[in-house]
Amino acid sequence: MPELPEVETVRRGLQPAMEGARLARLELRRADLRFPLPHGLSEALEGRTITSVGRRAKYLTMHFDGGAVLISHLGMSGSYRIEDGQDALTPGAFHHERSKLSTHDHIVFHLVDRDGTTRRVTYNDPRRFGFVDLDRAETLAENQYLRGLGLEPTGNALDGDRLAVMLAGKAAPLKAALLDQRLIAGLGNIYVCEALWRARLSPRRKARTLVTRAGRPTPRCHSLADAVRDVIADAIAAGGSSLRDYVHTDGSLGYFQHSFAVYGREGEPCRHDGCTAPIRRIVQSGRSTFYCPACQR
Template sequence: MPELPEVETVKRAIAPMTIDKRITNVFVGSKGLRWPFPRSLESALNGKRCGAPTRRGKYILIPVSKKQVLLIHLGMSGSIRIYPNRPNLKKHDHFALGFEGDDWLVLCDPRRFGFVDLFCESEIESHWLLKNLGPEPLSEDFTVDYLVAQTAGKTCAIKTFLLDQTKVAGIGNIYAAEALFMAGISPRRQAKTIKRARAERLVTAIQSILRKAIDAGGTSLRNHMQPGGEIGYFVQSLQIYGRSGEHCVKCGSIIKEMKQTGRTTFHCSLCQR
């Protein structure tokens, strides 16, 4: 599932095709995604000029004609491909935009858990998907004080806390595991026991891991992006995620795997307390 760095990479990759560019073609699949596409999406977008895309949590937001915002979420399995001319759409391509100059953005989503919405720019703060999102982890709002205050009294596991998009936006299973490993904190530790010293380590770890992944995404865009290649998916050096049975890079003991609220968690029981 794409997390903050992958979505940030997509946002950066599509910026050159959307900024001050007019939409010349719209394809809206008949099936809908997680929810049906907004009514009249095609006519609402066609011919409109777009602006610079932004990202909030795992959502991509593209300004359309200065009055509206196109929201794209990649869900579990969604990916965006870009093409320098009109592509042949495939079975799982459910939404596509052609821009002047014939650049194309195609949303492919085999499991159809993603979604697309179009709403008034004035509703951006109150939109139901955006209004309850917690702070951006790379913003100045995400501080040690914030983390200490938000975890106080919470009996859930710290990993579950990090996945809660209302507490901090954009972190998913991979980066939660990596950040907790880097900070030396057990994913099972109760959130309320995260006091200042651990909170400092965790904020530092989250920010450094996300920054590193965003840099890796940027590198992948410069080096590997082929027309029609999926963007936002890049090989990166994960230290704990997906490595059960392997040796911990810090202490050499065997990395373990467990389930936490239905999600697989990887941890080193020696290094993470």
Template sequence: MPELPEVETVRRGLSPVFDGAMIRKVTLNRADLRFPLPVDFRERLGGQRMVALGRRAKYLLGDLEDGTVLVMHLGMSGSFRIEEVGEDGPQPVAAEAFHYPRSVDRAHDHVIFHLEHDGAERLRIVYNDPRRFGFMSLVARAEVEQHPWFAALGPEPTGNALDAVHLARVAAGRATPLKALLLDQRAIAGLGNIYVCEALHRAKLSPLRSAGTLATATGAPTAGAKRLVEAIREVIAEAIVAGGSTLRDHRQADGELGYFQHSFAVYGREGEPCPRPACGGTVERIVQSGRSTFHCPRCQR
């Protein structure tokens, strides 16, 4: 599933086209994705202006002029492409200089947003999803924070609300493994398996240690908690700059690949030497809650 940097990369790719555009009409090639689309989805979006496209955790949030929010989630294999409308039919705006296996079968084009700029339809945004684990819905802006998808989300890893004090507070007294805490969206919103593995390696913390070790007996953050917050911020920021990681189905909105996977220190590198200078350890793979964890048992304690 795309993680926060991938979703942010998609947002940045779509935003210049979506922001300020009039949605002339919406074409639905099926009535459902993971969940049924709202019965009046097309009618409520047609003729609406997209004010701005934002993001919360792994959700894309399109603020519409009437106070409604278009909520979109990519699921496992969802992707968007931008097409230019011309006499020869719709064509991708950006030529794909790099090729990577991902569905381009138009049979999986489920939702098409026809956009009007300066009174003419020039561009459209196509949502393609072979597995149909993604979803879309419409939520009133005033109700977003209380909606079940968002009400329990923790702070963003890119915002000021995430600090060592917050991390110590949500970790205090918890015996659950540290990695499990970081994947809990109620603790920190948007973190996924890949970037948790990378952040823990940078912070020299074992994914197996108890989450409660991030807090002292008085509840204050430990040195490890401070290192971990810094590592999370760095990893996420670097991944966004690199356009995310191209794993399985993810690709940017312009068709290009993400490149952060070339900077992985541990993820997917089982059996390779730990890249930390003078460590001398070997990256190992373990399974936690059914998911692969990559770490160096020598330098991560």
């Protein structure tokens, strides 16, 4: 499933194509994806202008004038394709190559710019694990998919002090705590492994050990907060963690996968200076964890 940097890359690709455009027609080619499409979806959005394309955790949010908000989750195989004249672009970089077969095109946004230019933005999803929901700007925070989500791991909001509050008293392994979406929203398996390696922290360590008895962050807690923010920022800048070469809308390639320090590198030497211990793979809560047992403590 795409992680936060992949979804943010999609958002940035869709933004110039959709913001400011009027939705002339919303073409629904089936009645459901993972769940049934919201009742009255076309009627609520057609004729409205898209004021912004946002993101919350791994959800895309398309805001329309009048207050309607379309929420979109890509699931396992969902993607958006921008068609402008003869060009067709698929923003985002993914683990698996995205489909371009029209048989998997399920929702088509027929857009008109202020200058009359027309384009189509098509949602394609072979497995149909993605879904959409309809809400209002004033109730968005209480949406069934968005309420309860924790802090975004981007920007400066996530620091050692905030992380200490999240981890205090928790006996769960550090990796499990970081994957709790109620604490940090959108942080997934790949980037937790990478952040823990950068901070030299074992994924098995109890989360509460990063907090003093007085509830203050330890130096390791500050280091981990910095590592989480940095690894997410680096992945977004590189276009996500696709394990395939992917050409973005500006022609650049997403190559963050070549910078993985631990993820998928079982048996290979650790990349920390002075450490050549082999990377180990273990399973935690049904997910693969990659780490260096020599320098992650």
